[in-house]
Amino acid sequence: MKWPAIAVSCAVAAGSVIGVTLSHGAPATAVVTPTTATSPIYGVSLPDGYRQWQLVGVAQETGALDELRAVVGNAAALLAYRSAALPFPDGTVLVKLAWEREQSAEFAPAFVPGKPTTVQVMVKDSKRYAATGGWGFGRFVDGKSADEAQHRTCFACHNTNVRDHDFVFTRYAR
């Protein structure tokens, strides 16, 4: 016999309710909170092992978001940053981790990462993403992609503000 073909992503968000009944001979009943592992429009996914990547820079986002952030990059990204060569080569991947900005309980003047909020990805592929400066975008919350409307805003903002830096906000922090 074969099990019914059910793909249950490993990237299920914490807190999702999942009930899967597998019974031989009967269709599987699966109630799964959708986990779209790839972003709409761009088809970008969270890269494996990005938390082990090297640091590009950090940032604070004020206003309603009130976040602390870090951007890490793959080997191609760091090589490009360190040689200050633009545009970034195809294969460059940047990942921005963001957390709620939280006052340190141990040292009042310091603010530290609280709950993770979003993980945002930029992938350089000048052919595939020719219409958006060569970049594909992905925005993830708890490992799950945000919706298409949110992804429509990515390139518009990067194009307006950092077209002259190959559409990338973050600089290398020495």
Next chain:
Amino acid sequence: MKWPAIAVSCAVAAGSVIGVTLSHGAPATAVVTPTTATSPIYGVSLPDGYRQWQLVGVAQETGALDELRAVVGNAAALLAYRSAALPFPDGTVLVKLAWEREQSAEFAPAFVPGKPTTVQVMVKDSKRYAATGGWGFGRFVDGKSADEAQHRTCFACHNTNVRDHDFVFTRYAR
């Protein structure tokens, strides 16, 4: 003949004025802005290649310092953080990079790293640094160690505030 024994560190800070006169047979006349490559009290130096290390976490320092910060760690540090094992093993090295907090010229709500301010190092060696919780400290500005008075403050503050976290403020930001 032998050259007079003069140790001129390679870690000379940019902008330092250095004049060295070496004359055979006469004492060397050296006017060197002191470049103490290792910290007083602890003898800690800036570890090679730390800018390639993995990210532990980020922070914002408010008040007069007004900085953004990132902490990176060597392999031993990251292994300990990821297994949430305390105390950190001997050989753990943590490096905190700090920059002036600067408003982004391209996106007003964001603040980004400006001029680098200090690089601070913690080295775990439970025997060598038994008197200070097993940690040696180093605080560097432009590659040059801060003075002894500044280094007297390190352990006092870590001991007061984070004794229960093996004297380390920074947590692993997931």
